[in-house]
Amino acid sequence: xxxxxxGIACGLTAALYHGRWPDKLFSAISTTGVSLPHYWCAxxxxxxxxxxxxxxxxxxxxxxxxxxxxxxxxxxxxxxxxSLIPMGVIGxxxxxxxxxxxxxxxxxxxxxxxxxxxxxxxxxGKNAAPPVLALMGLQFGYLLGGSILVETVFNWPGxxxxxxxxxxxxxxxxxxxxxxxxASFFVVLNLxxxxxxxxxxxxxxx
Amino acid sequence: MSDATIDFVRRELLAQADAPAAPTPxxxxxxxxxxxxxxxxxxxxxxxxxxVVISLGAPLVTHYDPYAGSVLARLKPIGTPGHWLxxxxxxxxxxxxxxxxxxxxxxxxxxxxxxxxxxxGFLGILAGYAGGLVGTLIMRTMDVFYAFPSILLAIAIxxxxxxGLSNSILALxxxxxxxxxxxSETVTTQARQLDFVEAxxxxxxxxxxxxxxxxxxxxxGPILVYATSLISVSIxxxxxxxxxxxxxxxxxxxxxxxxxxxxxxxxxxxxxxxxPGLMIFMTSMCFNLMSDGxxxxxxxxxxx
Numbered sequence: 001x002x003x004x005x006x007g008i009a010c011g012l013t014a015a016l017y018h019g020r021w022p023d024k025l026f027s028a029i030s031t032t033g034v035s036l037p038h039y040w041c042a043x044x045x046x047x048x049x050x051x052x053x054x055x056x057x058x059x060x061x062x063x064x065x066x067x068x069x070x071x072x073x074x075x076x077x078x079x080x081x082x083s084l085i086p087m088g089v090i091g092x093x094x095x096x097x098x099x100x101x102x103x104x105x106x107x108x109x110x111x112x113x114x115x116x117x118x119x120x121x122x123x124x125g126k127n128a129a130p131p132v133l134a135l136m137g138l139q140f141g142y143l144l145g146g147s148i149l150v151e152t153v154f155n156w157p158g159x160x161x162x163x164x165x166x167x168x169x170x171x172x173x174x175x176x177x178x179x180x181x182x183a184s185f186f187v188v189l190n191l192x193x194x195x196x197x198x199x200x201x202x203x204x205x206x
Numbered sequence: 207m208s209d210a211t212i213d214f215v216r217r218e219l220l221a222q223a224d225a226p227a228a229p230t231p232x233x234x235x236x237x238x239x240x241x242x243x244x245x246x247x248x249x250x251x252x253x254x255x256x257x258v259v260i261s262l263g264a265p266l267v268t269h270y271d272p273y274a275g276s277v278l279a280r281l282k283p284i285g286t287p288g289h290w291l292x293x294x295x296x297x298x299x300x301x302x303x304x305x306x307x308x309x310x311x312x313x314x315x316x317x318x319x320x321x322x323x324x325x326x327g328f329l330g331i332l333a334g335y336a337g338g339l340v341g342t343l344i345m346r347t348m349d350v351f352y353a354f355p356s357i358l359l360a361i362a363i364x365x366x367x368x369x370g371l372s373n374s375i376l377a378l379x380x381x382x383x384x385x386x387x388x389x390s391e392t393v394t395t396q397a398r399q400l401d402f403v404e405a406x407x408x409x410x411x412x413x414x415x416x417x418x419x420x421x422x423x424x425x426x427g428p429i430l431v432y433a434t435s436l437i438s439v440s441i442x443x444x445x446x447x448x449x450x451x452x453x454x455x456x457x458x459x460x461x462x463x464x465x466x467x468x469x470x471x472x473x474x475x476x477x478x479x480x481x482p483g484l485m486i487f488m489t490s491m492c493f494n495l496m497s498d499g500x501x502x503x504x505x506x507x508x509x510x
Contacts, residue, residue: 031498035491037442039449040465040483047476142355149357149446153469164450167365179362183354 026091033088039149042081046153049077078154082147086139093135097128130197137193144182240503247499254492257485261308270299272306272459284477292478294468300478304485307459311486314371314453314460315441318378323433325379326386331425333387334394335417345391348384356381360443364452374453378440389432390425397424427504434497438490445486461486 101107101124110120148160155161159178166174241247260267284292291300333344351359363377397403403420411419445462447453454460456467464482472479 031494032491035438035442035487035494037445037462037483037486037490039446040480040486043465043469043472043483044480047472047480138355142357144355144358148361149449152450163361163365167361167450167452172366175362175365179354179358182358186355186358187353 027095030088030091030095033084034092036084036088038081038085039153041084042077042150042153045077045081078150078156081150082143086136086143089139090132090135094128094132097131098124101127126200130201133193133197133200137190140186140189144185237503241499244499244503247496247503250492250495250499253488254496257308257489257492258312260305261312264302264305264309268299268302268305270302272298272302273457291481292475294464294471294478300481303459303464304461304482307461307464307482308485308489310371310454310458310460311441311445311462311489314375314378314444314448315437315489317375318382318444319433319436319440321375321379322382322386322436323429326383327390327429329383330387330390330429331394331417331421334391335398335413335421337395337398341391344387348387351380351384357443357446360447361450361452364447369452369455371454371458374444374447377447378444381443382436382440385436386429386433390429393425393428394421397421400424431497431501431504434493434500438493438497441486441490441493 104127107120107124110123144159147158148163150156151158151160152164159182163175163178165171166178264272284290291304294300294303329344329348333341354362360374360377360381363380364374367373367377398421400420403416406416406420444453445460445465448460448462449466451463451466454463456463461482465479465486468475468479468482
């Protein structure tokens with residue numbers, strides 16, 4: 001979620017300031033996000049925040065007995081790591097889509113009609129939503145699978161870790177089951193995305 | 207009309223008659239010109255070239271054996287005399303391992319994309335050009351693969367086949383075929399509806415020739431650009447597979463594998479441990495930026 005909202009913000013700002021420095025800056029951030037191997041990023045974050053500075057815990061999920069605040073600290077690094085990639089991917093898509101829409105005639109017409117900046121942006125947002133939503137669904141699936149690498153680094157007892165263990169123990173039934181569950185999550189999610197798209201965009205409902 | 211005007215009109219008409227031969231080289235020429243004016247793309251391509259050259263010429267830039275360790279020289283920091291990037295957990299020179307590792311990492315990144323480009327491109331063009339039953343059959347089969355998130359599919363195939371470089375390449379190729387098919391199908395469907403393709407068909411050109419001259423010329427560009435952007439994903443994924451222990455087997459040098467074996471050392475030598483990942487990051491970033499540069503240079507709409 002962090003990644004999605006940051007990505008949308010990045011892409012939108014970049015497109016609105018097309019060609020000027022915010023565009024360059026946010027495009028650079030997005031491209032970095034796309035090319036980061038997240039397992040490496042996780043290691044670097046652990047190295048920086050936990051080993052060199054001792055700000056945050058390096059691994060694990062913390063004890064159940066710990067107060068909520070302490071347990072949230074265990075969440076920070078994995079969440080940041082996992083949100084970087086969707087941020088990059090979505091940032092790039094939002095930028096491309098919004099640029100395309102800004103080039104359309106109705107945006108010029110709205111501006112000519114005297115609408116101020118924010119209502120125009122709202123109109124653009126409505127039109128840019130469907131492809132972005134579709135990609136979000138895909139990215140979510142990617143995260144389901146991608147968390148296997150990050151869970152390995154942070155030693156989290158999640159589905160990714162289970163998958164990893166199953167592979168190394170040649171435990172084919174567990175492997176099949178985990179992948180089946182994750183893939184069905186993915187399918188259901190994409191179905192939800194399709195329904196949401198139809199709700200937003202009447203053109204798809206036909 | 208004066209003689210000058212007639213002369214002018216005649217010259218214009220002659221120029222127009224000559225024109226049909228010109229557009230194709232003109233387009234690629236302008237693409238090349240735009241690329242030459244793009245400093246980022248040029249810089250990035252040079253970095254990539256450097257990485258490739260260093261990996262291929264690894265024995266020339268380093269005199270260490272990538273497999274020969276030394277118990278005494280384990281986990282030396284960056285800047286140690288003799289080992290300027292330090293050593294890994296069994297005392298092997300890291301610079302040497304990085305150079306040799308580039309070979310496998312680049313191979314494992316580029317080969318799957320090439321395979322899927324050939325197979326996926328062929329299937330996609332077939333589906334797009336033939337349409338109808340054949341098209342539906344191919345596209346629906348690909349949709350089945352789309353039901354799995356890409357990493358998960360790669361891990362599943364690798365997990366079932368067992369580890370090894372060839373298996374991880376195979377797994378990634380399978381993962382990349384569906385998007386490749388989809389892209390080439392979309393572009394081919396668009397190209398098929400262009401007027402000159404219709405004209406060529408109407409004038410009795412055989413299907414094979416239409417595909418070879420007209421469709422391929424319009425389709426290859428976008429597909430290749432997409433393929434270069436896939437290479438960066440492919441490098442990250444293949445290194446990720448060996449990071450999990452599914453790809454290249456030790457003691458061979460590969461960036462993902464090195465990252466995993468150095469992971470335990472981050473409390474001792476944090477900077478050394480981060481280096482293989484930095485290489486993966488840099489390579490994939492360069493491929494991304496290069497593909498962006500080529501894409502915007504080839505986009506006629508953006509460059510009016």
